[in-house]
Amino acid sequence: MRTLGVLAALAVALIIQTSLPAAAPVDLVLVVVVASALASGPLTGLVAGTLGGLIQDALSTGILGMGGLAKTVVGFAAGRFATQFIVTATIPRLLVFAAATTAHAALFMGLYSLLGLRSFPDPVTSVATQAVANAVIGVVGVRMVDAFPGMVERRRANRGMRVKR
Amino acid sequence: MALADIRQRPGLILGAAIALHVALISLQVTTQSGVTVFHAVVFGSVAEAQRGASGATGSLRSLWDGYLDLRRVRAENETLRGEIGGLRIQLQQERVTAERAEALRRLLEFRERTPLPTTGAEVIGSGASPEFRTVTIDKGTSHGLAANLAVVAPAGVVGRITLPSARASLVQLLVDRNAAAGALIERSRVQGIVVGVGDGGLRMDFVAATGDVVAGDIVVTSGIDGLYPKGFTIGTVERVERGDGLYHVITVRPAVDVSRLEEVLVVLTPPAAEAQP
Numbered sequence A: 001m002r003t004l005g006v007l008a009a010l011a012v013a014l015i016i017q018t019s020l021p022a023a024a025p026v027d028l029v030l031v032v033v034v035a036s037a038l039a040s041g042p043l044t045g046l047v048a049g050t051l052g053g054l055i056q057d058a059l060s061t062g063i064l065g066m067g068g069l070a071k072t073v074v075g076f077a078a079g080r081f082a083t084q085f086i087v088t089a090t091i092p093r094l095l096v097f098a099a100a101t102t103a104h105a106a107l108f109m110g111l112y113s114l115l116g117l118r119s120f121p122d123p124v125t126s127v128a129t130q131a132v133a134n135a136v137i138g139v140v141g142v143r144m145v146d147a148f149p150g151m152v153e154r155r156r157a158n159r160g161m162r163v164k165r
Numbered sequence B: 001m002a003l004a005d006i007r008q009r010p011g012l013i014l015g016a017a018i019a020l021h022v023a024l025i026s027l028q029v030t031t032q033s034g035v036t037v038f039h040a041v042v043f044g045s046v047a048e049a050q051r052g053a054s055g056a057t058g059s060l061r062s063l064w065d066g067y068l069d070l071r072r073v074r075a076e077n078e079t080l081r082g083e084i085g086g087l088r089i090q091l092q093q094e095r096v097t098a099e100r101a102e103a104l105r106r107l108l109e110f111r112e113r114t115p116l117p118t119t120g121a122e123v124i125g126s127g128a129s130p131e132f133r134t135v136t137i138d139k140g141t142s143h144g145l146a147a148n149l150a151v152v153a154p155a156g157v158v159g160r161i162t163l164p165s166a167r168a169s170l171v172q173l174l175v176d177r178n179a180a181a182g183a184l185i186e187r188s189r190v191q192g193i194v195v196g197v198g199d200g201g202l203r204m205d206f207v208a209a210t211g212d213v214v215a216g217d218i219v220v221t222s223g224i225d226g227l228y229p230k231g232f233t234i235g236t237v238e239r240v241e242r243g244d245g246l247y248h249v250i251t252v253r254p255a256v257d258v259s260r261l262e263e264v265l266v267v268l269t270p271p272a273a274e275a276q277p
Helices: A002-019 A028-040 A042-059 A066-084 A090-115 A123-164 B002-007 B010-028 B037-114 B271-275
Strands: B118-126 B132-138 B152-153 B158-162 B169-173 B180-185 B191-198 B202-205 B218-221 B232-244 B248-254 B263-267
Touching: A002 A028, A002 A042, A028 A042, A028 A066, A028 A090, A028 A123, A042 A066, A042 A123, A042 B010, A066 A090, A066 B010, A090 A123, B010 B037, B037 B118, B037 B263, B132 B158, B180 B232, B202 B232
Parallel strands: B158 B232
Antiparallel strands: B118 B132, B118 B263, B132 B169, B152 B158, B152 B263, B158 B169, B180 B191, B180 B218, B191 B202, B202 B248, B218 B232, B232 B248
16 A cells, blocks of 8 residues: 555656656655655665656666666665654754755766766756755655645545534 | 565665666666676676686696696606616616626636636536535536536635536535535644535534634635645635634635525546646
């Protein structure tokens, strides 16, 4: 069930990501990967990172596996971090999302630079922007997902009350 | 169960995932030489494997060549050993021939030195019984030999002919327990009789206790027995003991090693005939 949820989230993230303008400073797949890792642990983060990254790579013109490798490592690390520390509060989550985005960018850009395949003229600004955006979206998204079951329950309850009246 | 075990080891899964990605990336990324990293790594690995296999093959071949060389060397060694064996035998034969020639040379010199008429003879056999110390020589009556003729060697007296036949003669050695010869000490001219004791040694009897005899004295034939010519060496005094009676007990070491006797001279003229006018 959890796996299905993660797959569904990844699919949604990919659909939205591919619908966004190319210059949008956000990586929704990464957000899903980190959120899955925070919620379910390093293994889920790893699987989500691998799948999401590979699909992203496949849909882009880059080297297949670059994004996958970066997201796999980040997902695993985020999950491991979440098992060691309590990251349920907003600020820690923000920090985790931001740190995960930075680490992902470092890995991704580092690999490309290392292999001499691409150059990144001003990585700091773009990474910082993406870190903030991912953190905000991640925290909000996680809150929404967490609140979703309660909302559904309350709506059902309200509907039931109306029917009784 | 295995899946649960693997889930307990997320690090392992991470390693596998990273390896998978690296392999995937390697398949696409090209090196400066234009080939993919994957190809370069695979080729490098295969090349290393080939290098290892080639090294192993080379080692095996070297080992095999070494084995073949060893076999060849072994065969060669056996051939050389055979040749060495043959050469040793040849050398031994040459040595025997040389020794024989040397013995004959000595015999010839001895014969030339000896004023008496002599004839050379070859020892063709030894005694048939250990109780009797005899040898057989290859000359007999057809060569002018007769009984009681003295047989000598360059080193000294050998014995006398006891049984001549047409082409061979039996020689009683002086060391036989039934043999005897008139003798004297060369230095002091003390006389006595030398007899064989049967074990290869000699004893000089009838030497007065007052006689001047010491160990190391040369004992020669005195010629009074009518068999052996005077002056031929019999042996060396080995030990002089004080006897019970009037005589010394003198042990004499024979001058002639009868066990190595090969050629001898037979004195053709008996002393008795020589002594006759």
